[in-house]
Amino acid sequence: MGPATHYLDITEPFALYRGEHLPGLTLAWESWGQLNADRSNAVLILTGLSPGPHAASSERDPEPGWWEEMIGPGKPIDTRRFFVLCVNSLGSCKGSTGPASINPATGKPWRLQFPELCIEDIARATHRVVEHLGIASLEALVGPSMGGLTALAWIKQYPQTVRRVALISTACSATPFALAIRSLQREAIVTDRNFRDGTYTEDDWPEVGMRLARKLGMITYRSAREWQGRFGRRRQDYFPATLFGMRYEVESYLETHARKFVGSFDPCCYLYLSRAMDCFDACDSDISLQALFDRSFSGRALVLGVETDILFPLHQQQELAAALEATGADVSFHALASIQGHDAFLVDFERFGPPIREWLE
Numbered sequence: 001m002g003p004a005t006h007y008l009d010i011t012e013p014f015a016l017y018r019g020e021h022l023p024g025l026t027l028a029w030e031s032w033g034q035l036n037a038d039r040s041n042a043v044l045i046l047t048g049l050s051p052g053p054h055a056a057s058s059e060r061d062p063e064p065g066w067w068e069e070m071i072g073p074g075k076p077i078d079t080r081r082f083f084v085l086c087v088n089s090l091g092s093c094k095g096s097t098g099p100a101s102i103n104p105a106t107g108k109p110w111r112l113q114f115p116e117l118c119i120e121d122i123a124r125a126t127h128r129v130v131e132h133l134g135i136a137s138l139e140a141l142v143g144p145s146m147g148g149l150t151a152l153a154w155i156k157q158y159p160q161t162v163r164r165v166a167l168i169s170t171a172c173s174a175t176p177f178a179l180a181i182r183s184l185q186r187e188a189i190v191t192d193r194n195f196r197d198g199t200y201t202e203d204d205w206p207e208v209g210m211r212l213a214r215k216l217g218m219i220t221y222r223s224a225r226e227w228q229g230r231f232g233r234r235r236q237d238y239f240p241a242t243l244f245g246m247r248y249e250v251e252s253y254l255e256t257h258a259r260k261f262v263g264s265f266d267p268c269c270y271l272y273l274s275r276a277m278d279c280f281d282a283c284d285s286d287i288s289l290q291a292l293f294d295r296s297f298s299g300r301a302l303v304l305g306v307e308t309d310i311l312f313p314l315h316q317q318q319e320l321a322a323a324l325e326a327t328g329a330d331v332s333f334h335a336l337a338s339i340q341g342h343d344a345f346l347v348d349f350e351r352f353g354p355p356i357r358e359w360l361e
Contacts, residue, residue, distance in 0.1 A: 028095025033079035046147030052094030
């Protein structure tokens with residue numbers, strides 16, 4: 001039995017949305033279930049900023065995936081019916097080409113020499129994997145968080161190639177609040193003394209900047225309501241107490257998650273993907289969101305949002321649903337009452353599972 005992760009190597013130049021190009025690229029992907037004879041049962045999962053292609057376990061890799069409860073036999077995305085595909089985003093460091101990859105011209109990592117990356121580039125690179133598998137159109141496209149931006153970029157560039165689309169905790173473009181948070185995250189990384197204009201080494205990683213960026217992210221991924229019940233003002237005893245150090249459980253929670261993240265994600269990949277999210281606007285080549293959907297999608301849509309999400313607030317999903325409805329598309333919109341904020345789609349399966357199952361049935 002072969003490895004779970006597959007790699008597609010593209011050796012010819014790959015043109016990018018802003019006019020630059022890559023001399024070639026590699027894309028990492030995993031799949032579950034079987035492609036049917038006419039290749040019409042493919043469901044493509046697009047990821048958020050940090051996950052890799054391992055969305056679910058398999059016989060080849062029994063390690064639980066980042067969306068384990070959603071993908072598999074009898075689960076909401078049922079692999080007995082569908083061929084489920086997850087591709088690591090271009091620009092990431094989880095197997096696909098990105099700023100952490102080797103630049104063939106120098107033999108060193110690309111880092112800040114990597115060309116400007118757009119969400120449209122991620123969609124187009126992912127499309128190459130789908131083409132490689134001989135899939136002309138998708139049964140469903142599923143986009144949570146940044147993956148929802150990529151889903152919108154997909155239908156913008158490949159109109160009428162998707163029969164169903166799920167836009168989950170996502171938006172047409174970023175709010176000023178999201179722009180501000182990601183700006184601070186990037187500033188924390190690039191001002192770390194070890195960042196050195198992207199010339200950091202494995203031994204001198206910009207750890208402080210990455211920890212702070214992750215903590216800022218964690219604050220926006222969850223909700224104040226959840227933390228009130230989960231932590232309150234309880235004291236922590238996991239980390240040594242210092243004068244201005246960690247005193248409360250919520251602080252040690254952030255520190256634990258930050259430390260896990262530091263070694264698992266490349267700083268430049270984080271910067272590039274973060275900036276790509278900021279710059280994306282689904283409507284930049286259409287006069288309105290409704291015009292985009294009129295032109296590019298006429299299938300069955302699902303839009304999911306969470307009442308406590310401050311990073312992609314609920315009014316943004318309402319905007320997507322309203323634009324879809326205005327085109328006459330079959331659209332289901334759910335405002336979920338989860339207290340777990342933006343990250344709810346990764347943890348609150350009791351609420352997210354049923355509408356996704358129903359949409360696919």
